Amino acid sequence: MVRVKPGAHNREAGRRSNMDALCERVCNKEPDPLMDQQQWQQQWQQAITAYAQAVNDYVAQGRAQGWDDLEEPLPQATEHLLDAWLQALQAANRPGIEASEQQAFREAWPPAHHPLLPLIKEHGQGIGNVLLLEDGSLLARIGMPHDKGQVVRIDNLGVTPVIGVDHFGRCPARRYFALANAEGIRVTDGWGGPQVLRLAWPTGLEGLPPGYPFEPFDLPPTPTTLIPFPDGQRVLLVSAEGIFLLTRHGATRLLPHQARVLDELDEGTDPDDISLVLSMEHGAVSVDGRLIVVGEQGSRHLVLDDQLRPVAAIGxxxxxxxxxxxxxxxxxxxxxxxxxxxxxxxxxxxxxxxxLDTDYYSQDPRTPLVQDGARVYAGVARDGEYIVGDAYGYLRAFGEDGMEHWQHYLGSTISALDISADGRTLVAASHAGFVSVIALDSGRPAWQIGTGAHGEVRRWLFWKGWDRALAW
Structure with a gap:
């Protein structure tokens, strides 16, 4: 028997899953015309709650007794309920509906991921970025960075497009915002606040050896991440086309290094054959703005000071x-x-x-392993705790000492996270097209898969082919 670890029940990518087999079994099942809406709801509630309880029991037993001789639970068939669920979802989003009616829908049809897999395959899409604003509303970029996408604001009144903004970011001190479109990047003091800085896009020639026929960018680079500094006077631009520090005086290339390009030229590589494109590019700025971390799949994690002098290289x-x-x-x-x-x-x-200068897989005691297993696409921190989103649809929380705290299942690869200033509200987005608002430490509902005492309070579905987002 294969040993299964917590979170292994979500294996949508890269292999045939239990859910695939389940969907085949119920694919052609016709709905029973004699059943009414209440019976559909009861079936859904029972299936979702029973599966969550089974998974949670399975994880608890595995942790307490080991994973040998444990059989991973299978969800009940729910595909025949999808039409009734969709009708109820649309009714709960009709204009003028009362909040109490929306809450009643949510209680009757508790949120879940696995029943929606047949629809997610057709309609799901990544959410590239989310931010919680101080007034409780949300910003979200629908679509991943290289998708055409759209920035929207979500509040109690609904979902509103944000015109003139293609990408956004916020400084680690939560004060300054970077708002980008084809014309450049504006830095504002607060969301909707006054503009304090206007920055041009890099040309693409910054930091490249002079005298060689490198070509400038045809179009502005597409931001993977935009991070204004706490002083509001600089922006870290992370993109597949390069990582740059932007100031009013111009752009400085941080990756790829000029030294790497020169090495390739010295080896006789034609400039046209030198790739300047990055993969798995990432960056971070410290809360005080004094440290910058950058990296990509071919580099170590590089730490620079605010004068761009090397501080550390972490294998x-x-x-x-x-x-x-x-x-x-x-x-x-x-x-x-x-x-x-x-x-x-x-x-x-x-x-x-x-x-600090360590190599790959170093056992240096200054760089201990604090979490093993998660491919992290997004993360946030609150006092004494990190919360990261992984490729299997889990939010995983652990302490600064590496002690595991909890896990919470949303489903599909987690693509974006943000947390409120008081650490009580988390917003998570996924490649299923979900935006989920979670009240941390509020208690775990019976339908939630996870080990933490956290309850989702609202979920939006931003699905391809739909004319509008629907709230769950």
Missing amino acids: PASEYPHFALFNRAGDQLIVNACHFYSGATQAVRVADLPG
Whole structure:
């Protein structure tokens, strides 16, 4: 028997899953015309709650007794309920509906991921970025960075397009925002606040050896991440076309390094054959703006000071550097590297960074492993805790000491996260097209898969082919 670890029930990518087999069994099942809406609801409630309880029991037993001789639970058939669920969802989103009616729908049809897999395959899409604003509303970029996408604002009145903004980011101190479109990047003091800086896009020639026939960008680079600094005077631009520091005086290329390009030229590589494109590009800025972390799949995690002088080079604990994040206090950094859908996360104290120079898979005690298994696409920090989203649809929380705290299942690869200033509200987005608002430490509902006491309070479905988002 294959040993199954927590989270293994979500294996949508890269292999045939239990859900695939289940969908085949119920694919052609006709709905029973004699059943009414209440019976559909009861079937859904029973199936969702029973599966969540079975998975939670399975994980608890595996942790307490080991995973040998445990059989991973299968969800009940629910595909025949999808038409009734969709009708109820649309009714709960009709104009003028009362909040109490929306809540009644949510209680009657508790949120879940596995029943929607047949629809997600057709309609799901990644959500590239989310932010919680101080008034409780949300910003979201529907579509991943290289998708055409659309930025929207979500509040109690609904979903509203944000005109003139293609990409956005916020400084680690939560004050300044970077708002980007084809014309450049504006930095504002607060969301909707006054503009304090206007920045031009890089030309693409910055940091390249002079005298060689490199071509400038035809179009502005597409931001993977935009991070204004806490002083509002600089922006870290992370993109597949390069990682740049932007100021009013111009752009400075941080990756790929000029030294790497020169080495290839010295080896006789034709400039036209030198790739300047990055994969798994990532970056982070410390809370005080004094440290910058950058990396990509072919580099170590590189730490620079605010004058762009090298501070540290951290060898990853897996194959490909993938993610970086400072803790809430600003005195610790975590870095993640991945291999396929798994990964490993190390921590390092900021006090240990100066002069740190480790190789791949180093056993240096200054860079201990604090989480093993998650390929991290997004992460946030609150006091004493990191919360990361992995490739299997789990939110995983662990302490700065590496102690596991909890896990919470949303489904599909987690693509974006943000947390409120008080650490009580988390917003998570996924490649299923979900945007989920979670009240942390509020208690776990019976239908939730996970080990933490956290309850989702609202979910939006931004699905391809739909004319509008629907709230669940």
